[in-house]
Amino acid sequence: MNSTDSALSRAIARQAQPLTGAAEDFDSLIEAARGKPLVMIGEASHGTSEFYRARARLTRRLISELGFAGVAVEADWPDAYAINRHVWNLDPDQRAEQAFQAFERFPVWMWANTEVLDFVRWLAEFNAMPTRAAAGLRPVGFYGLDLYSLQSSTRAVIDYLEKQDPPAAARARERYACLDQFLHEPHLYGQSVEFGLSTSCEQAITEQLREMQTRAFQRLEGLGLVADEQRFCAEQNARLVRNAEEYYRAMFRGRPSSWNLRDGHMFETLEALRSHLTYQLGEPAGMVVWAHNSHVGNAAATEMGARGEFNIGQLARQQYGEQALLVGFSTATGEVTAASDWDGPAETRTIRPPLPGSYEALFQAVPEDDFLLDLRGNDALSAALAEARLQRAIGVIYRPQTERHSHYYYSRLPEQFDFMLHYQHTHALQPLTRHSTASGELGETWPSGL
Numbered sequence: 001m002n003s004t005d006s007a008l009s010r011a012i013a014r015q016a017q018p019l020t021g022a023a024e025d026f027d028s029l030i031e032a033a034r035g036k037p038l039v040m041i042g043e044a045s046h047g048t049s050e051f052y053r054a055r056a057r058l059t060r061r062l063i064s065e066l067g068f069a070g071v072a073v074e075a076d077w078p079d080a081y082a083i084n085r086h087v088w089n090l091d092p093d094q095r096a097e098q099a100f101q102a103f104e105r106f107p108v109w110m111w112a113n114t115e116v117l118d119f120v121r122w123l124a125e126f127n128a129m130p131t132r133a134a135a136g137l138r139p140v141g142f143y144g145l146d147l148y149s150l151q152s153s154t155r156a157v158i159d160y161l162e163k164q165d166p167p168a169a170a171r172a173r174e175r176y177a178c179l180d181q182f183l184h185e186p187h188l189y190g191q192s193v194e195f196g197l198s199t200s201c202e203q204a205i206t207e208q209l210r211e212m213q214t215r216a217f218q219r220l221e222g223l224g225l226v227a228d229e230q231r232f233c234a235e236q237n238a239r240l241v242r243n244a245e246e247y248y249r250a251m252f253r254g255r256p257s258s259w260n261l262r263d264g265h266m267f268e269t270l271e272a273l274r275s276h277l278t279y280q281l282g283e284p285a286g287m288v289v290w291a292h293n294s295h296v297g298n299a300a301a302t303e304m305g306a307r308g309e310f311n312i313g314q315l316a317r318q319q320y321g322e323q324a325l326l327v328g329f330s331t332a333t334g335e336v337t338a339a340s341d342w343d344g345p346a347e348t349r350t351i352r353p354p355l356p357g358s359y360e361a362l363f364q365a366v367p368e369d370d371f372l373l374d375l376r377g378n379d380a381l382s383a384a385l386a387e388a389r390l391q392r393a394i395g396v397i398y399r400p401q402t403e404r405h406s407h408y409y410y411s412r413l414p415e416q417f418d419f420m421l422h423y424q425h426t427h428a429l430q431p432l433t434r435h436s437t438a439s440g441e442l443g444e445t446w447p448s449g450l
Contacts, residue, residue: 001356001361001365005357005361005362005365006365008362008384008385009362009363009365009366011380011381011384012362012363012366012373012381012385013366013367013368015373015374015378015381016366016368016371016372016373016422017371017372017373017374018368018370018371019054019370019371019372019421019423020370025057025372026054026057026058026061026372028372028374029058029325029327029372029374029419030058030061030062030065030066032325032374032376032418032419033062033066033325034066036286036320036323036324036325037274037284037285037286037287037320037323037324038270038286038287038289038316038320038323038324038325039058039062039068039286039287039288039289039324039325039327040288040289040291040296040312040313040316040324040325040326040327041055041058041059041288041289041290041296041327042291042292042293042295042296042297042326042327042328042329042417043055043290043291043292043293043329044292044293044328044329044330044331044392044393044394045331045336045338045393045394045395045398046107046109046110046292046337046338046394046395046396046450047109047110047336047337047338047346047394047396047398047428047429048329048331048334048336048337048394048423048426048427048428048429049115049426049427049428049429049430050329050331050370050423050426050427051329051331051423051426052113052115052116052429053115054329054421054423055290056115056116056118056119056122058327059071059119059288059290060119060122060126062286062288063123063126063140063288064126066286067286068140068286068287068288069138069140069141069277069281069285069286069287070140070141070142070143070273070277070285070287070288071123071140071141071142071143071287071288071289071290072143072144072145072269072270072273072287072288072289072290073111073142073143073144073145073289073290073291074110074144074145074146074266074290074291074292074295075103075110075111075144075145075146076144076146076147076148076149076152077143077144077145077146077147077149077153077233077236077237077240077269078102078144078149078152078153078156078237079102079103079111079144079149079152080111080142080143080144081102081143081144081233082099082100082101082102083099083100083102083111083120083142084141084142084143085099086099086120086124087120087123087124087127087139087140087141087142088127088139088141088226088229089124089127089128089139090226096117096120096121096124097117097432099120100112100116100117100120100432105148106339106342106343106344106396107339107346107396108346108431108432108433109337109346109429109431109432109433110396112431112432112433113337113429113430113431113432114429114430114432115429115430117432120142123140123142126140127139127140138225138277138280138281141229141277143269143273145265145266145269145270145289145291145312146262146265146266147240147243147244147247147262147265147266148244149240149244150179150183150186150240150241150244150245150248151183151184151186153237153238153240153241153244154176154179154183154237154241156233156234156237157172157176157208157212157234157237157238157241158172158173158176160230160233160234160237161234168211171208171211172208172211174204175201175204175205175207175208176201176204176205176208176241178198178199178201178204179201179205179241179245186244186248187248187251189201189245189248189249190248190249190250190251193249200245200249201245202245202246202249205241205242205245206242208238208241208242209235209238209239209241209242212234212235212238213235225280228280232272232276236269236272239268239269239272240265240269243261243264243265243268244265246261247261247262247265256307256308256309259304259309259311260308260309260310263295263309263310263311263312263315264310264315266291266295266312267312267315267316270287270289270312270316271319273287274287289312291312292393292395292450293328293329293391293393293417294311294393294409294450295311295312295313295450296311296312296313296326296327296328297311297313297326297328297411297416297417298311298313298314298317298326298415298416298417299311299313299314300314300317300415301411301412301413301415301416302391302409302410302411302412302416303388303409303410303411304409313326313416325418325419326416326417326418326419327417327418327419327420327421328413328416328417328419328420328421329420329421329422329423330359330360330363330391330392330420330421330422330423331351331360331422331423331424331425331426332353332354332360332361332363332364332422332424332425333351333353333364333424333425333426334350334351334423334425334426334427334428335348335349335350335351335426335427335428336348336349336351336394336398336426336428336429337349337428337429337430337431338394338395338396338397338398339396339397339398340397340398340399341397342397342449344397346431348428349398349400349428350400351394351398351400351426352400352403354392355390355392355403355404355408357389357390358389358390358391358392358408359385359389359390359391359411359413360391360392362389363422363424364424366422369423369424369425370421370422370423370424371421371422372419372420372421372422373419373420373421373422374418374419375413375414375417375418375419375420376418376419381414382414385412385413385414386412386413386414386415387412388410388411388412389410389411389413390404390408390409390410391408391409391410391411391413391416392407392408393407393408393409393450394407395449395450396449397449
């Protein structure tokens with residue numbers, strides 16, 4: 001390490017707040033979140049236990065101390081909604097492990113792991129507290145933001161309408177029929193439309209969403225809380241089908257277009273969730289977001305932004321300014337749960353040491369093993385860290401043989417995040433199952449792995 005970086009590591013050490021496992025570890029971050037509508041908490045990999053555990057600890061405090069109303073995660077809507085039903089205690093005889101059976105596609109371990117299981121158990125118990133029930137408080141929800149569930153979302157829309165309005169279900173079935181041959185391989189839909197082999201379903205799918213949003217499906221006075229939640233779920237599935245159709249067409253126009261459509265959908269879902277929860281609560285609803293650093297950090301401060309990509313962190317910053325709190329993670333060494341190739345089994349992989357000059361290398365030189373770094377308001381430190389440096393990002397696939405190309409990108413950290421949590425040596429997540437079941441739909445995070 002050169003003398004400049006050594007001096008910078010010493011400056012970081014002076015500002016670092018040690019993470020010891022004590023209850024007060026995150027006090028400064030919790031205080032910074034007070035009154036904010038969005039707290040977006042990242043991860044530097046989809047397979048690191050410390051990241052998931054710290055994120056869950058933070059979220060418990062945001063919910064129990066500050067009254068945050070929901071958790072929105074980088075998962076598909078129908079899969080996460082199975083967890084939502086469980087934490088709402090709508091299936092009282094169901095064990096938490098059973099709710100995770102909804103996660104079938106690669107990478108199953110991203111959400112079906114012991115750390116998320118522990119959080120979901122806690123959330124179900126929190127919602128079931130007699131004091132909350134007596135006060136008539138709305139249960140805190142658990143929701144998905146992603147858009148890969150084309151098949152299950154079309155089915156969910158029709159199933160809901162079959163119970164509520166059979167003629168409307170028949171219309172939905174007719175509109176979605178043009179997708180039938182592609183539901184098992186939706187990426188082929190975009191290819192077929194792009195090359196003129198089939199007609200775009202865009203108009204029919206958009207008509208279906210509009211119908212779901214007309215007065216016939218709007219909130220009715222006196223509609224019960226659970227019924228209103230189910231109505232919103234059906235509407236969100238229809239929104240997902242519309243956006244997924246556009247996403248699969250865009251895939252053949254290149255990564256910036258498809259990445260932006262995916263993150264645009266996630267932010268649109270987040271905004272719809274906040275509106276829904278605010279209506280039910282009768283006051284502004286605070287949301288916690290769980291997603292990869294590459295989604296929740298401000299993309300405008302990274303090379304992603306330079307190539308025309310935005311993300312939910314950037315959209316939140318543009319919409320909410322400093323009222324959106326962005327939290328990132330990093331690690332230096334240890335192990336990670338990841339696959340070697342797409343659709344491969346979960347493996348415990350050893351992480352290579354940080355590349356020289358990277359933010360991770362700077363943090364590794366700090367004497368404190370685990371620490372929290374507040375990047376707001378310290379002009380001298382922010383200026384020293386503002387020069388673009390490499391930052392590591394491990395998704396669901398880890399390829400150490402192409403570490404620089406596959407897992408690093410440039411960023412300006414103080415613009416990207418408000419807080420950074422660093423763990424020097426980390427451990428792999430423990431999956432509930434290491435193998436995925438083929439379901440006919442693309443895996444979450446496809447094709448980027450993030």
